[in-house]
Amino acid sequence: MIAEVSKAPIAASGVATSVNAKPAKVSKLSSQKKDSASVTASEKKGVDRPPEKDRKKDVPHPRMQFDDKSRVEKAKRRAVVRPIEVRNRVELFRHLPQYERGTLLPDLESKFFLLDPMHPAVYKVGLQYLAGDVSGGNARCIAMLQAFQEAIKDYSTPPEKTLVRDLTARLSSYVSFLIECRPLSISMGNAIRFLKSRIAKLPLSLSESEAKASLQSDINRFINEKIVLADKVIVRHAVTKIRDGDVLLTYGSSSAVEMILLYAHELGKQFRVVVVDSRPKLEGQLLLRRLVGKGLSCTYTHINAVSYIMHEVTRVFLGASSVLSNGTVYSRVGTACVSMVAHAFRVPVLVCCEAYKFYERVQLDSICSNELGDPDAISKVPGREEINYLDDWAKSENLQLLNLIYDATPSDYVSMIITDYGMVSHINIKILCFILLRKHTLFILSFPRVT
Numbered sequence: 209m210i211a212e213v214s215k216a217p218i219a220a221s222g223v224a225t226s227v228n229a230k231p232a233k234v235s236k237l238s239s240q241k242k243d244s245a246s247v248t249a250s251e252k253k254g255v256d257r258p259p260e261k262d263r264k265k266d267v268p269h270p271r272m273q274f275d276d277k278s279r280v281e282k283a284k285r286r287a288v289v290r291p292i293e294v295r296n297r298v299e300l301f302r303h304l305p306q307y308e309r310g311t312l313l314p315d316l317e318s319k320f321f322l323l324d325p326m327h328p329a330v331y332k333v334g335l336q337y338l339a340g341d342v343s344g345g346n347a348r349c350i351a352m353l354q355a356f357q358e359a360i361k362d363y364s365t366p367p368e369k370t371l372v373r374d375l376t377a378r379l380s381s382y383v384s385f386l387i388e389c390r391p392l393s394i395s396m397g398n399a400i401r402f403l404k405s406r407i408a409k410l411p412l413s414l415s416e417s418e419a420k421a422s423l424q425s426d427i428n429r430f431i432n433e434k435i436v437l438a439d440k441v442i443v444r445h446a447v448t449k450i451r452d453g454d455v456l457l458t459y460g461s462s463s464a465v466e467m468i469l470l471y472a473h474e475l476g477k478q479f480r481v482v483v484v485d486s487r488p489k490l491e492g493q494l495l496l497r498r499l500v501g502k503g504l505s506c507t508y509t510h511i512n513a514v515s516y517i518m519h520e521v522t523r524v525f526l527g528a529s530s531v532l533s534n535g536t537v538y539s540r541v542g543t544a545c546v547s548m549v550a551h552a553f554r555v556p557v558l559v560c561c562e563a564y565k566f567y568e569r570v571q572l573d574s575i576c577s578n579e580l581g582d583p584d585a586i587s588k589v590p591g592r593e594e595i596n597y598l599d600d601w602a603k604s605e606n607l608q609l610l611n612l613i614y615d616a617t618p619s620d621y622v623s624m625i626i627t628d629y630g631m632v633s634h635i636n637i638k639i640l641c642f643i644l645l646r647k648h649t650l651f652i653l654s655f656p657r658v659t
Contacts, residue, residue: 462527
């Protein structure tokens with residue numbers, strides 16, 4: 209009590225002094241603001257401005273939210289294709305594009321001769337995306353880069369324009385067209401950023417032919433070293449984790465996982481493969497046929513029975529569409545389910561992902577950013593035409609069908625990520641993401657390897 213009473217006058221005097229000293233503080237603050245304003249103005253005029261500007265350019269723009277009416281109207285006015293929006297929209301995913309399937313392809317085919325600035329190679333790739341002829345992260349990225357390579361080869365700088373500015377604008381129009389055909393994957397976005405950065409860094413002293421040759425060489429180098437050779441390095445690392453007598457489980461159809469299984473079989477290792485599949489794409493059936501054709505012992509099951517077969521499995525190998533900066537694995541829908549079941553059974557989960565698929569964003573769920581597939585695909589059962597209960601589902605206003613393409617797997621359910629920079633446990637996944645994404649030099653060949 210004595211201490212509290214003795215503190216009261218001091219506090220009161222402190223308040224009094226602060227009130228009395230208020231004008232002085234205001235004058236000090238105003239002078240400090242003037243000084244800081246002059247300092248910031250001098251800093252803006254100084255040398256530090258270009259790095260800050262470049263840093264802002266490196267940060268990708270967020271995806272357009274389709275529940276923002278003003279932005280959607282602007283996008284519609286710029287759009288080449290006029291898609292028809294679905295009537296029965298899923299409210300939780302209103303921020304994602306939801307269009308009537310089967311209307312985009314005829315619209316594009318009818319406008320072929322009206323798309324003057326569109327290169328035929330880019331147009332062809334867009335049609336392949338729409339028809340589903342090209343699928344998979346690596347295949348889509350390679351097809352896009354090869355189309356850009358053809359477009360650069362046939363490019364000529366218009367009069368009174370510079371190559372860097374005009375080619376970047378032309379490339380942006382190509383990207384917008386591909387997005388209208390199908391939303392870009394994260395790896396494709398990283399490849400586009402790489403190509404645009406190479407265009408921006410072209411020396412002004414280069415002639416047009418030399419600049420085009422340099423860009424085509426950069427694209428070839430990216431494909432060969434960041435996709436083709438990266439997969440080979442991942443295979444070499446992953447094979448060391450396969451032992452005789454193992455039962456390996458994989459989900460869907462990952463090109464990297466398929467290469468790992470085939471290479472381990474060529475080395476003479478004795479193991480069995482469990483292929484887990486899911487509707488509507490049933491990609492695992494194609495993988496199963498290829499593996500059986502090569503002589504591998506396989507078991508096929510659907511994802512609804514994964515908990516019944518997991519007790520036999522010794523390791524799980526999965527592919528990935530991307531790895532986010534917090535270690536979350538962004539992959540084909542169903543990957544999170546398989547990973548969680550494996551974690552519950554104490555089965556190690558190994559994710560194979562190339563370094564160019566790493567992404568600096570953070571995602572905690574599968575709602576804020578995703579891709580919606582064709583809802584009609586889940587209303588039909590292949591080979592069972594008599595099951596037609598949902599043929600007229602679109603006429604029912606209180607029924608919506610949701611066909612998600614991707615899901616997000618937290619890093620806690622991943623034991624190891626195998627990249628072309630080495631194998632990293634789940635504890636160090638975030639550290640690897642930070643190292644690879646701290647600068648825009650992700651694609652520089654001399655980047656130190658992490659083991």
